[in-house]
Amino acid sequence: MLQKLREKTSGWIATVILGLLIVPFAFFGVESYMSQQVDTYAARIAQPPSWWKSAPQVWPVTYLWSIHDIDAQVYRERLETMRFNMREQQGDNFDAKAFESVENKRRILDRLIDEQLMKLAADRDGIVISDAEVRDAIQKMPEFQVDGAFNADRYQLLLASQNPPLSPTGFEARIRDSLKNELIPAGIARSAFVTDLEVDRLMRLLGEHRDVSFVTLPPAAPDAAEVTAAQIDAWYAAHKSDYRRPETVRLEYVEVDGSALTATAADEAELRKRYQDQIAKYSSAEKREVSHILIAVAANASAADKKAAEAKAKKLAADAQVPGADFAALARASSDDTGSKANGGDLGWLAKGGMPGAFDDTAFAMKAGEVRGPVKTDFGWHVIKVNDVRAAVQRPFEEVRAELEKEAQEGSRERAFNELTGKLVDAAYKTPTSLEPAAKALGLPLQTTPAFSRAGGPGIAGDAKVLRVAFSDTMLQDGTASDPIELGPERTVLIRVIDHAPEQALPLAQVRDAVVAAIRADRQRKAADAAADALVKAAKAKGLAEAAKDAGLAVGEANDVTRGMPVPSPEAARAFFDEPRPQAGQVPVNKVLVGGQYVVFAVRGVRDADIGQVTPQERATLRQQVSAATGMQAQDAFVRAARAKYSIKVAEDRL
Secondary structure (H helix, E strand, O other): OHHHHHHHOOOHHHHHHHHHHHHHHHHHOOHHHHOOOOOOEEEEEEEOOOOOOOOOOOOOHHHHOEEEEEEHHHHHHHHHHHHHHHHHHHHHHOOHHHHOOHHHHHHHHHHHHHHHHHHHHHHHOOOOOOHHHHHHHHHOOHHHEEOOEEOHHHHHHHHHOOOOOOOHHHHHHHHHHHHHHHHHHHHHHHOOOOOHHHHHHHHHHHOOEEEEEEEEOOOOOOOOOOOOHHHHHHHHHHOHHHOEEOOEEEEEEEEEEHHHOOOOOOOHHHHHHHHHHOOOOOEEOOEEEEEEEEEEOOOOOOHHHHHHHHHHHHHHHHHHOOOOOOHHHHHHHHOOOOOOHHHOOEEEEEEOOOOOHHHHHHHOOOOOOOEEEEEEEOOEEEEEEEEEEEOOEEOOHHHHHHHHHHHHHHHHHHHHHHHHHHHHHHHHHHOOOOOHHHHHHHOOOOEEOOOEEOOEOOHHHHOHHHHHHHOOHHHHHHOOOOOOEEEEOOEEEEEEEEEEEOOEEOOHHHHHHHHHHHHHHHHHHHHHHHHHHHHHHHHHHHOHHHHHHHHOOOOEEEEEEEOOOOOOOHHHHHHHHHOOOOEOOEOOEEEEEEOOEEEEEEEEEEEOOOHHHOOHHHHHHHHHHHHHHHHHHHHHHHHHHHHHOOEEEEOHHHO
16 A cells, blocks of 8 residues: 555656645745734835836735835824824814714825835935934924024923933934935925026916906896696606705703802912912012023034134133123124024023023023123033023012902812712713703703704704714714713713604605795706807807897996906906907907806906016015925825835725
């Protein structure tokens, strides 16, 4: 038996089979058969090898492609960041349902994909960002500046306050990556330009003047012809979506209004304690108006350079201390602080702790008009002048007593409001299918709304937040009480859907009159359209004035009209400028619907703007705007072209 097995496995057929088995093991390895891979990407970007950019994405060539995944967790973090930012920007107008739409989620993911593509493009082109560029970008960020100048202490403080805290090294790495990835698209955007001829042409077009004749047609006569049953049936069948009862809900709700609550009066002892607790609020710290001259010293400067900088600072300090010396002129001529140099070294009014240690200590030990230096900080050597001193001021208790009393009453009312709201929520959660027990327990009225649609209704039904909650799937399906909905400062409501009527088609019997009215209105529109077309045709044949005379209509004129002028109406003016210019004696004639009435018009003349009257500032502004728009178009085109070089797969089920 073994001999037969050996004979069967030693022929050429067995060799071929063995070779076929070796191929997948060579590509995948044995472990691929022993384990199962779980993909977690939101998007996968496949990049062909640099030495074979036209490599087909077919097996086994696909194993030459490099894969770059955008993890689903990274996408979710970006989604939450965008959600937080939009909530902060839009406040009560934030629409959670619109944010959660597939289209919006895809837009957010597309931004991540574009960022990854720009990173790949930067890596491919060997782009490197220097330390100086990173440092310059950080120092220009306004959030790290104090009085227009970069402040190292503020920089450290803001990084440490992030969640999670950021180290300077980690933050600088982020900035480096950002600069690296944005270098090419930003450079393309900045490279856009507009020629003088293009600016001239735009100026002529934007300032164009037109002379127009127009006729406003009277409304078509109301339709009084018979509407047959067949016409009614046909119209209803073709416009069923127009005859639907909208989805509606009715609510029961309990409202807590803080303004209706009684505040507890504060006694004298409580007011004085509040005053002591908030003494800083009623006090202004000592401030000093300071100017300085900075002689910068790099961290990696040589000993000789450091000594030379110190000597230069000593010389400037001596010059500044000479009676009658112009400190501002010395700062403008010699300071290395670009933020204050142009202003004569002026740093404005500083409070204690507003500058690095040695600088701060020195400035607050000086008198008004005094100059000291040089003083060493991490930035280099400073020559400091205190221009003026503003003493600390503390408002007495008697002066702020009314403010304290008002704050105490507001605090008391706020505590009562929060306590009552908390009790209401706890009571509602005990019986979530009805708000009546909670309302009775707290002595609050249980109120109801009439049925209303998503368009809103009276009272709380007109609040956008209430509408979003009332029509949410959870509220419609469960019939339970909502979480507290904030209607305004110290005004909260809990709602529950007590009746829900889904959208439904209305039978023809209920809407017959509306259908008849719609048919008549349609006939009237068509009659008005036909009358306007007839007048346009006649005006093209014999001129608008003659055609209007034959029709018994008056002709109006709008001469010297420019873009944006609402003459005779904004819609008509836009139509005037959409028409081509008169050619070879032919006057363009057309119609436009304005407020339910047709206006037939003829463009008699067109004159370009006199660009000689355009100011240099207007010209520069237009050039900048058009260049920016052209640059953004070029940048978008670059990103779209980059997408074409990669294979991008989106995991729709993970969005």
